Structures are given as C-alpha cells and as structure tokens.
Amino acid sequence: MNPSNYIILSALLFSIGTVGVLVRRNAIVVFMSVELMLNASNLAFVAFARMHGNLDGQMVAFFVMVVAAAEVVVGLAIIVTIFRSRRSASIDEPNLLKY
Amino acid sequence: MPATGVFSLLWLLIALPLAGAAILLLGGRRTNKWGPYLGVLTVVVDAILAIWMLLAMMGEGAEERTFNDNVYSWVFAGSFKVDMAFQLDQLSMVFVLLITIVGSLIHIYSLGYMSHDPDRRKFFGFLNLFVAAMLLLVLANNYLLMYVGWEGVGLASYLLIGFWQWKPAAAAAAKKAFIINRVGDVGLSLAIMVMFVTFGSVSFDEVFGSAGQASEGTLTAIGLLLLLAACGKSAQFPLQAWLLDAMEGPTPVSALIHAATMVTAGVYLITRSNAIFDLASWAATAVVVIGVITMFMGAIIGCAKDDIKKSLAGSTMSQIGYMVVAAGLGPVGYVFAIFHLLTHGVFKAGLFLGAGSVMHGMKDNVNMRRYGALRGLMVITYGTFVICTLSIMGIPPFSGFWSKDSIVHAAFESNTLVGVCTVLAAGITGFYMTRMVAMTFFGKARWEDDVHPHESPKVMTIPLVILAIGATFLGMALLFWGNIETWLEPVVGYEEHEIAIPELLLMAITLVVVLAGAAFAWIQYARREVPVLEPHGNLLTRAARSELYGNEINDSLVVQPSFWLSRFLVWFDNAWVDGFVNSSAAVVGGFSGQLRKVQTGFIRSYALSMVGGAVLVVLALALVRLS
Numbered sequence: 001m002n003p004s005n006y007i008i009l010s011a012l013l014f015s016i017g018t019v020g021v022l023v024r025r026n027a028i029v030v031f032m033s034v035e036l037m038l039n040a041s042n043l044a045f046v047a048f049a050r051m052h053g054n055l056d057g058q059m060v061a062f063f064v065m066v067v068a069a070a071e072v073v074v075g076l077a078i079i080v081t082i083f084r085s086r087r088s089a090s091i092d093e094p095n096l097l098k099y
Numbered sequence: 100m101p102a103t104g105v106f107s108l109l110w111l112l113i114a115l116p117l118a119g120a121a122i123l124l125l126g127g128r129r130t131n132k133w134g135p136y137l138g139v140l141t142v143v144v145d146a147i148l149a150i151w152m153l154l155a156m157m158g159e160g161a162e163e164r165t166f167n168d169n170v171y172s173w174v175f176a177g178s179f180k181v182d183m184a185f186q187l188d189q190l191s192m193v194f195v196l197l198i199t200i201v202g203s204l205i206h207i208y209s210l211g212y213m214s215h216d217p218d219r220r221k222f223f224g225f226l227n228l229f230v231a232a233m234l235l236l237v238l239a240n241n242y243l244l245m246y247v248g249w250e251g252v253g254l255a256s257y258l259l260i261g262f263w264q265w266k267p268a269a270a271a272a273a274k275k276a277f278i279i280n281r282v283g284d285v286g287l288s289l290a291i292m293v294m295f296v297t298f299g300s301v302s303f304d305e306v307f308g309s310a311g312q313a314s315e316g317t318l319t320a321i322g323l324l325l326l327l328a329a330c331g332k333s334a335q336f337p338l339q340a341w342l343l344d345a346m347e348g349p350t351p352v353s354a355l356i357h358a359a360t361m362v363t364a365g366v367y368l369i370t371r372s373n374a375i376f377d378l379a380s381w382a383a384t385a386v387v388v389i390g391v392i393t394m395f396m397g398a399i400i401g402c403a404k405d406d407i408k409k410s411l412a413g414s415t416m417s418q419i420g421y422m423v424v425a426a427g428l429g430p431v432g433y434v435f436a437i438f439h440l441l442t443h444g445v446f447k448a449g450l451f452l453g454a455g456s457v458m459h460g461m462k463d464n465v466n467m468r469r470y471g472a473l474r475g476l477m478v479i480t481y482g483t484f485v486i487c488t489l490s491i492m493g494i495p496p497f498s499g500f501w502s503k504d505s506i507v508h509a510a511f512e513s514n515t516l517v518g519v520c521t522v523l524a525a526g527i528t529g530f531y532m533t534r535m536v537a538m539t540f541f542g543k544a545r546w547e548d549d550v551h552p553h554e555s556p557k558v559m560t561i562p563l564v565i566l567a568i569g570a571t572f573l574g575m576a577l578l579f580w581g582n583i584e585t586w587l588e589p590v591v592g593y594e595e596h597e598i599a600i601p602e603l604l605l606m607a608i609t610l611v612v613v614l615a616g617a618a619f620a621w622i623q624y625a626r627r628e629v630p631v632l633e634p635h636g637n638l639l640t641r642a643a644r645s646e647l648y649g650n651e652i653n654d655s656l657v658v659q660p661s662f663w664l665s666r667f668l669v670w671f672d673n674a675w676v677d678g679f680v681n682s683s684a685a686v687v688g689g690f691s692g693q694l695r696k697v698q699t700g701f702i703r704s705y706a707l708s709m710v711g712g713a714v715l716v717v718l719a720l721a722l723v724r725l726s
Contacts, residue, residue, distance in 0.1 A: 021706050091702045098700030 006047035013040035027079045027089045031072065038068045102168035102187070105148070105155050109168045109185045109238065112148060112195065115141040117231035123224030131220045135213075138223030139206040142230055146199035149192075156192055161589055164189050167240060174243070178299060186240035186303065190590045193437060194237040194367060197444045201359045202230050204562040208452050209351040211558035212459065216349075222262060226355070229255035233360050237367060241302035242291050245368075249287060249332065252361045253280045259356060260348040272344035279341040283331015287368075290324035293317065307374035315379060322375050322382025326389065329365030333419045335393040340649045342416055343400070346408040346465075350455030353408055358415050358451050359444035366419065366440055369426040370433050373591045377429060386427030391520050394420030396647055398527035402534065403643035405633055406465045407454045410535055411447070414491065417524060418443050424517060425506045432509040433591035434584050439502035442574050446490040446499060449566035453484035456559055457539060460552040467538040468631050469547055474540040476552045479560045481540050483567035488532045490570040492613050493525055495606075498574025504606055505578075511605065512596040522609050529616030537624035545631050 013036055020033025042061045049057025083089050102109055119141035123134045130137070156164050165188040174181040187195070206226060213219040232251025239245040254277075261273030294301050297313050310318065329335065334342035334357075345357050356362070369376065369386060376383045397416030404410040418439070425436035458465060460477055474481040490497035493504060503525060511518035546552065554560065577583045584593050598605070635641070642648060697708075 018710060022703060022710065094702075095700035097698070099695040099698045 003047050003051045006043060006050075010040045010044035010047065013037075013043065025090050025092060027082075027091045030091060031075055031079070034075075035068065035072070038064060100163055100166050102166040102185075105151050106166040106187060107168065108148060109152075109166070109187055110170055112145050112199075113185075113231050113234045113238065115145055115231075116227040116234070120224045120228035120231060123220055123227065128220075134220035135210055135223045138227050139203070139210060141227055142199060142206050143203045145230070145234070146196075146203045149195045149199045152187065153192055153196060156187075156189070161585070164192075164589065179295060181241055181243045181301060183244060184240045184302075185238040187238060188590055189586050190367075190371065190437065191237045193441055193587075195234060197441055198230060198233050198237070198360050201444055201448050201566075202226075202355060204565055205351050205355045205359075205448060205452065208354075208455075208559050208562040209349075211556050212351055212455055213349065218262070222259075222349070225255055225258045225262070226351075229259065229356060229361070233364070236364055240304070241300075242287075242294060242306070243301050246284075246287055246291060249328075249364065250284065252356070252364060253277060253284070253332075256280070256345070256356050256361055259352040260345045262348055262352070266347065268344075269347040272341070272347040276341040276345050279338050280331045283328045283338055283365075286324040286327025286331070290321050290328065293321050293324065297321075303371070307372075310374045310378055318375055318379040319382045322372070322379040323385060325368055325372055325375070326382060326386055329368050329386075329423070330389060331365075332368075333362045333365030333423065334416050335365065335389050335420065335423055336396055339393060339396065339416055340646070340653050343404075343409045343412045343646055346406070346412050350408065350451060350458060353412070354448045354451035354455070357412065358447040362415060362419055363422070363440050363444065366422045366426055366436055369423070370436060370591055373426075373430070373433055376427070377592070383427050383429055387424050387514075387517060388427075390420045390423030390425075390427055391517060392420075393417070394424060394520065394524045395527070396420075396649075398524050398531060399639070399643045400646050401531040402527065403636070403640050405467050407457065407467050407470075407535065407539065408451070408465055410467070410531060411450055411454060414450075414528070414531065415447060417528065418447070418491070421503065421506055421521065421524070424521065425509055428509055428513045428517075430592040430594040431512050431596060432506065434587045434593050435502065435505040435509050437587060437591075438574075438577060438583050439499075439506055441577065442490070442498040442502040442570070445566055445573055446487040446497075446570035449483055449487035449563060449570055450491065452559070452563055452566065453480050453487065456480040456555040456563065457484075459555050459559070461546070462550050464547065464550070467535065468629060468633065469545055469550075470539040471542045471546070471629065472540070472544040473552055477540075477554045479554060479563060483560075483563040484540070485536060486567040487570045488536050490574075492529045492532050492617065493609065494613070495610075496571075496575060498570055498572065498577075501574035501578050504609060507609055508598065508602065508605060511598045511600075515599075518598075522612050525609055526612040526616040529613035530620045533617040533620035534624050537621060538629055541625045542629055545629065 017033045017035075017037035017040060020036065021030050024030055024033065042064050045057040045061045045064070047057075049055055049061075079089065082094060086093055119138050123130055123138060126134070156166075165186060167184060167186050169182050169184040171183050172180070173183045206223070209219075209222065209226065213222050216222065229252060232248050232255055234248070236245055236248030236252060239248060257273045257277040260276055261270050263269050264273075291301050294306055297317050298306050298309050300306065327338075331338045342357060342362070346353055348357075376386065394417050397413045397418070397420055399413075401410045401413030401417065404413060422436040422439050422443070425432035425439065457470065457473065457477065457480060460473075460480075461470065464470075486497065490499035493500045495501075507518060507521045507525070510521045587593070600608075633644075636644065645651070
C-alpha cells in the first residue's frame with residue numbers, strides 16, 4: 001500500500017475535525033471533533049513511522065493518546081460543571097470573559 | 100616671606116571668629132547667657148593680634164612686609180592648583196585693623212543696643228561669621244579663596260539684614276541684597292575663569308606677575324568683570340538698589356557691614372587688582388565713570404530721604420563712589436582710595452552708631468521729621484555725631500578733610516572734569532549732612548507723644564567717643580605719622596603729578612563749596628521750620644526720594660522680564676512637555692482600547708484565531724522550505 005494515501009486520509013480527517021470545531025455549536029460535538037483531529041495526527045505519525053522504517057512515530061502516537069485521554073477527562077468535567085449551572089451545552093453561551 | 104613669629108598666627112585671625120560663630124550658632128539656647136560676650140571676645144582678641152602684627156610689620160623694611168602662610172593644599176586638579184593660603188601685606192594689614200578694631204567697637208555697642216532682643220546670641224553669631232568671612236576675603240592670597248570670603252560676607256549680610264525675619268520688609272530686603280550681590284558675583288567668577296584660562300593660575304602672585312603677557316583685550320575683559328563684582332558688593336551703579344533697603348537690618352549691622360567693611364570689599368578688589376587695571380585703561384576709565392555716577396547718585400538720594408539711616412546709606416554710596424573714582428585713577432589714586440576707605444570706615448561707623456543711639460532714645464523711630472532739638476538731651480551722641488559730620492564733610496583738621504582732599508587733588512591730576520565732579524559732590528555732601536544734623540539735633544522738637552528722648556547707656560556711648568576721636572585724628576595720624584603713601588606704595592604703586600592750580604587754592608575752593616552747601620542746608624532746615632508731613636517737593640526732590648527710580652528701572656528691566664520668562668516656561672511645560680507626555684500615554688491608551696476588542700468572549704472566535712495562526716505558521720515554514 002502506498003503510505004502517502006494514509007497521509008492524505010490523515011489530512012482529510014484533520015480538516016473535517018477542524019471544520020467541526022469551528023462550526024458545531026454543541027460542546028460535546030466540538031470535543032468529538034477535537035478527538036478526530038488527534039486521531040488524524042496519530043494516523044499521520046504512524047504512517048511516517050512506516051515511511052521512515054523506525055518506530056519513533058509510533059512512540060509519539062502513544063504520547064498523543066495519553067494526552068488525548070487526559071484532556072478528555074478535564075474537558076468533560078468542565079462541560080458537565082457548566083451544564084449543571086447553565087442547563088445548556090452550547091459553547092456560545094459562556095461569553096462573560098470578554099472586554 | 101614665610102610667616103614667622105606673630106605672623107604664624109595669621110590663621111587664628113580667621114579661626115577665632117569662625118569658632119565663635121560655630122559655638123554660638125550650633126550651641127543653641129545653652130549659650131544664650133554668655134554667648135554675646137564670647138562673640139565680643141573673639142573680635143577683641145583679633146584686634147589685639149592685629150595691632151601686634153602691625154607693630155611687628157612696622158619693624159620690617161618696606162620691601163619685606165609681605166607674609167605668606169600656606170595652611171593646606173585645597174584644590175589640585177591637574178594643572179589647576181589653589182591653596183588655602185593667606186597673605187598679609189601692607190594693604191591687607193590696614194584692612195585687618197579696620198575690620199577688627201571697628202568691629203570690636205561695634206560688637207561692644209551691640210551689647211547695649213541688642214540687650215532687649217531675645218535673639219541676640221544669634222546676632223553675635225552672625226556678626227562673628229561676618230568678621231571671619233571678611234578677614235578671609237582680605238587675607239586670601241588667591242582669587243578663589245577670596246571668592247569664598249566674598250560669598251561669606253554676602254551670606255552674613257543676608258542673615259543680618261533679615262535678622263528680624265518676621266518683618267516682611269526685612270526679609271524682602273535681605274533677599275534683594277543677596278540677589279543683586281549675586282549678579283556682581285557672576286562678574287567675579289567669570290573673571291576667575293578668564294584668569295585661569297589666560298594665566299593658568301588664580302593666585303595673586305602669578306596673575307599679577309604675568310599680567311603684562313596677556314593681551315589688552317583680555318585684561319580689559321577681566322577688569323570689567325571685576326568692576327561688575329565690585330559694583331555688586333559696593334552698591335555702585337547699576338547694582339546700587341539694595342543698599343538703602345538693607346537699612347532694615349539692626350543699626351550695628353548697617354554700621355559694620357554697610358558702611359565700614361563689606362561695601363568696601365569692592366574697592367579692595369579693584370585696588371588689589373591694580374596690576375590688571377594699570378594695563379587696561381578702558382577698564383580703569385569705566386571704573387572712574389561708574390564712580391562719578393554713583394558719587395552723585397548717592398549724594399542726591401541722601402539729600403531727600405527722611406529716614407536717617409537711608410540718608411546715611413545714600414551717603415555711604417556716595418563716599419564709596421569717591422573711593423571707586425580714586426581707585427580708577429590709577430597709581431595716583433589707589434593710596435587715597437584706601438586712605439579714604441579707612442577714615443570713612445571710622446566716621447561712617449560713628450555716624451551710624453550715633454543714629455542708632457538717637458533711635459534708641461526715640462523709640463526706634465527713624466523718621467527725621469519726628470526728631471528735632473535733641474542736642475541738649477543727648478549730649479554725647481550730639482557731640483560725636485557732629486564731629487563725624489565735620490569729618491565726612493571734609494572740614495579741616497578732621498580726618499575726612501585729609502582723605503577727601505587727597506582724592507580731589509588726585510582727580511585734578513588726571514582729568515579736570517572728574518576733579519570738578521568731586522568738588523561738586525563734596526558740596527552736596529555738605530548739604531545733606533548738615534540737613535541731617537539740623538533736622539535731628541536743632542530746630543523745634545517735633546516728637547511724637549509718648550517719646551522721651553534720653554542719652555544712651557555707656558556701653559553705647561563709649562564706642563561713639565572712641566570713633567569720634569578716630570574721626571578727628573586718624574587722618575592726620577595716617578598721613579603724617581604713618582606716611583600712608585609710602586606704606587602702601589610697594590603694593591599699589593604711587594605717583595604724583597602737578598596740577599594747574601596751587602594746592603592750597605584747590606583746598607580753599609573745595610572748602611568754600613562744602614560750606615556753601617552746608618549753609619544752604621542750615622538756612623533750610625535749622626532756621627526755617629521743618630514740616631512733620633513731607634512736602635510734595637519739586638521734580639528732583641521726588642525723584643531723589645524714589646531713589647532716582649532705581650527700583651522702578653530694575654523692576655522693568657529685570658524683574659518683569661523674569662516674570663514673563665518664568666510664566667512662559669510654565670506655560671511651555673504645561674502645554675508642550677506635559678502635552679507630549681500625556682498625548683503619548685493617550686496614544687497607547689487608545690491603541691489598547693481598540694486592541695482589547697479582540698477579546699470577544701466567544702470560544703469559537705478564539706478557536707478560529709488559533710486555526711488562522713497555525714495556517715500562517717505552516718505557510719511561513721513552507722515558504723522557508725521552498726526558497
């Protein structure tokens with residue numbers, strides 16, 4: 001298989017994830033899009049590891065997965081806390097930290 | 100010559116009153132009881148030392164009467180070396196005697212005059228400070244050290260004029276004196292700088308030794324700058340306005356500082372710098388012109404002032420004008436300038452202390468229109484005042500006659516016009532002094548209701564008597580027994596020329612002019628009634644009463660422009676400097692006010708800006724990679 005196909009796939013997944021972060025209103029969906037971006041970069045790292053012939057990229061993929069897990073924990077905790085007081089999961093709602 | 104024997108105590112002359120001042124001023128209220136007596140003691144010891152040094156000096160030969168005492172090296176900055184060193188020669192000797200002896204008498208007089216004043220310890224401290232500074236001035240052997248003494252006497256004058264500082268008039272007069280003095284001091288400091296640049300040194304020996312090598316322009320510049328300094332200190336035109344206001348100070352101050360010693364420092368400066376003035380004829384001419392103008396100014400002002408002290412101050416201005424004229428005439432006149440300085444110091448101190456005695460008996464009233472018929476009630480004061488008056492008018496055989504006539508003679512030796520001016524001024528002197536005596540001691544009593552004139556206590560009248568004796572005999576003593584021309588000749592040089600008219604005829608003409616002025620004043624003020632309210636007077640009288648509009652001229656030429664300048668600078672500071680600072684702050688504030696609008700609070704906008712930034716970074720990397 002041509003590894004560059006995986007890179008193209010990774011790029012596509014990353015763009016879809018970016019658009020999702022920018023466009024979707026529901027906080028959970030934004031998080032899902034962020035997970036999508038992280039997975040896309042994982043795929044890119046593993047594909048490059050395959051292209052270079054060593055396992056450095058796969059090591060980085062591990063790190064990324066750990067980071068993603070930790071980030072999800074914290075992020076969901078924040079969203080649930082906000083939801084408890086505001087009864088809304090929209091990310092346009094909390095806009096008080098402004099000028 | 101190095102200072103040996105009694106001359107090794109030269110530094111003590113300055114140290115004693117300086118220590119007295121320090122003890123009295125720093126010791127505070129603890130020294131209140133014995134402070135005044137310590138102040139008197141230091142100056143009396145100085146006088147005794149001075150007389151001892153005079154006797155030792157007279158024992159030396161005429162060419163060996165200069166004693167140098169180098170105390171320590173003060174400034175050594177590369178090629179500029181100035182030592183704290185003293186020089187006692189014939190010229191400084193006579194000044195030291197004048198300062199210490201007249202100073203002692205005035206200190207003793209002040210024991211009585213200031214006996215009721217709660218601040219009298221401070222007064223004696225300041226007086227001692229003055230004596231120390233004045234002695235430093237005349238004993239310094241270089242211009243820079245002399246400048247220290249010069250400033251010191253200016254400071255002491257400020258402190259003493261404003262002694263009763265709770266009086267607004269006194270505080271203003273003290274400020275005025277100091278500021279006008281400062282203008283003159285600019286002249287002295289610039290002269291010192293020019294001397295250093297030209298001669299590489301400011302000590303008397305080196306400056307006078309190499310004076311011949313400088314260009315005439317440089318010497319004229321130095322001479323004019325020194326003249327400016329002398330004008331400030333000696334209240335000569337155009338810096339004369341402070342002297343009459345200085346009479347706000349206590350009378351012993353007026354006697355010591357503004358009659359006998361400080362105001363004569365200018366004459367000392369010119370005479371000491373004779374080597375420079377001899378080579379710069381334009382500067383010497385300027386000195387004579389200033390002297391003649393002031394001679395007349397002072398005399399005219401003295402004729403119209405009803406305040407006895409201000410009239411005497413006008414007289415001082417005029418007499419110093421005489422001395423300045425004599426000093427400007429060159430070697431024919433230096434000796435007589437100093438001669439008149441000495442006799443004037445004695446009889447003017449006597450006149451001022453006598454005026455103080457009169458004021459003491461008249462409840463500190465200075466208005467002569469409220470005096471009258473005091474001669475029977477204050478006999479000693481009257482007698483000494485009349486003796487000193489005869490002396491200042493130049494009536495033989497009193498001391499003023501010898502010194503003033505010598506100046507008239509020297510003036511005629513150089514320039515007939517100047518000579519005629521001196522004779523005329525002598526006539527005006529006769530007028531205003533007789534006016535003063537007539538208004539004070541003769542005529543009808545014009546006293547206020549609760550005034551009981553009485554003679555002053557002995558501690559005040561004994562100095563008066565001593566000064567009157569000096570005013571009688573000092574002239575003859577200095578001229579015939581002391582041979583003042585030959586005494587001062589090694590320092591200032593002495594020449595004598597013939598004049599067109601015989602000497603005795605000139606003396607007679609001068610005497611006639613003086614007596615005419617006196618007779619005119621006698622008829623006006625002793626024979627006729629003196630009005631208690633001052634009459635309107637003709638144009639000249641009113642001008643003289645306003646001090647020949649000196650204050651108005653100073654105001655319009657200097658004071659108002661200074662106010663405009665400071666107001667302009669305040670406006671400039673507020674509008675431009677503050678404006679610049681404030682507007683740069685406003686720009687930054689405005690910029691940040693716009694920039695903070697980026698913080699919208701919307702998460703999605705932040706996310707968008709992050710994506711935009713990432714894209715830019717990627718683009719930049721791509722560009723770098725591709726190029």
